[in-house]
Amino acid sequence: MAVAPEMASEENTLQLPDQDRRLQQMDFYPETRGISITGKLIDSTGDNAISGARVNLSIIGQGRDFMAIQTDDSGRYFFSLPAYRGYRDLFLCAAKTSEVRPRILVDNDFCTSPIQLPSPVFILTPEERALAFQMAKNIRIQEVFNTEKPDETQTTEPDRAFYGKPSYVLYLDEYVLLPVLEEYFNELASMVKVRKRNGEKYFKVLGGRPEMGIYDPLVLIDWVAVDDPSKILAASPVNIDRIEMINEPYIKGDITFGGIISIISKNADFAGIDLPESGIFINYLFLNEPSQVPFKPSASANIPDTRNTVFWEPSLILDEDNKASISITAPDTPGRYTIVLKGIDPHGNYIYQRKVVEVVEN
Numbered sequence: 001m002a003v004a005p006e007m008a009s010e011e012n013t014l015q016l017p018d019q020d021r022r023l024q025q026m027d028f029y030p031e032t033r034g035i036s037i038t039g040k041l042i043d044s045t046g047d048n049a050i051s052g053a054r055v056n057l058s059i060i061g062q063g064r065d066f067m068a069i070q071t072d073d074s075g076r077y078f079f080s081l082p083a084y085r086g087y088r089d090l091f092l093c094a095a096k097t098s099e100v101r102p103r104i105l106v107d108n109d110f111c112t113s114p115i116q117l118p119s120p121v122f123i124l125t126p127e128e129r130a131l132a133f134q135m136a137k138n139i140r141i142q143e144v145f146n147t148e149k150p151d152e153t154q155t156t157e158p159d160r161a162f163y164g165k166p167s168y169v170l171y172l173d174e175y176v177l178l179p180v181l182e183e184y185f186n187e188l189a190s191m192v193k194v195r196k197r198n199g200e201k202y203f204k205v206l207g208g209r210p211e212m213g214i215y216d217p218l219v220l221i222d223w224v225a226v227d228d229p230s231k232i233l234a235a236s237p238v239n240i241d242r243i244e245m246i247n248e249p250y251i252k253g254d255i256t257f258g259g260i261i262s263i264i265s266k267n268a269d270f271a272g273i274d275l276p277e278s279g280i281f282i283n284y285l286f287l288n289e290p291s292q293v294p295f296k297p298s299a300s301a302n303i304p305d306t307r308n309t310v311f312w313e314p315s316l317i318l319d320e321d322n323k324a325s326i327s328i329t330a331p332d333t334p335g336r337y338t339i340v341l342k343g344i345d346p347h348g349n350y351i352y353q354r355k356v357v358e359v360v361e362n
Contacts, residue, residue, distance in 0.1 A: 003338070069253055
């Protein structure tokens with residue numbers, strides 16, 4: 001439900017030119033449920049698509065998170081991102097493989113294909129011009145008098161690890177400094193041990209579930225997945241603050257891990273190790289901060305009420321009798337205002353009601 005100036009709420013439908021709208025090829029996934037990152041994993045030596053390979057994505061900093069997905073038959077991947085705001089550092093990398101050297105390609109945020117849209121002539125009637133000028137003045141007055149700051153305490157971004165409370169935490173400073181990181185796993189009473197298989201070292205998370213012997217653990221350093229144990233074990237213990245462990249199977253997306261080993265460095269610098277060769281950093285823009293448009297009247301009688309949008313409720317809930325009581329305070333700007341109600345009834349039918357009211361000057 002919304003209340004706005006009459007001519008400002010007129011509904012005009014833009015008519016696209018007739019054309020063949022049959023989909024020949026889909027190069028971009030539609031973002032129907034938020035923002036996303038898509039791309040393709042190829043062999044760096046031959047540009048061939050790599051299918052069935054795991055691609056890891058890490059969100060670094062506030063709201064840190066980790067995602068993993070396998071590429072489809074054409075080597076493409078799709079990550080649906082959380083509704084964070086502002087710029088964040090992302091790290092994309094492919095899981096280690098001995099057959100090929102993977103290379104990650106990231107799609108553009110916007111389609112670069114040429115498109116032609118109609119450009120209708122934009123003409124305002126004298127009444128519409130006067131309304132536009134009045135609304136512009138209202139916005140300017142709001143900028144001067146609206147000193148209310150947004151509530152920055154509310155956030156949807158968790159300030160903790162995505163896996164929640166770890167099963168065990170090993171704080172390195174609580175023990176005598178050992179020369180190499182491997183000794184902290186093998187010499188101390190830890191849930192993780194370093195083993196050898198075919199001459200190569202690997203991590204083994206000890207747990208009572210049978211899946212722990214089937215799936216490899218997820219190994220993270222500062223929330224970035226590193227599949228090469230030799231790089232992790234090359235880190236100096238001096239640079240590491242703690243090691244968090246999960247000794248149960250962990251499912252992330254469509255992938256099951258045999259536990260989690262999360263290494264946290266002291267300076268958030270990945271403990272100085274070399275990250276996966278296929279990895280790329282992206283300073284990614286999530287959602288923009290919402291504009292601070294006041295929908296409520298001013299709390300002070302000395303501040304002019306120049307709202308252009310008098311009322312806005314995107315989720316109007318009716319009671320058991322299909323009724324709702326709403327109180328609307330008229331603004332200081334006189335004129336005709338339109339009350340628009342849109343919705344869907346329990347049977348899926350579209351509801352639309354429209355009524356014009358007039359605010360007169362005292």
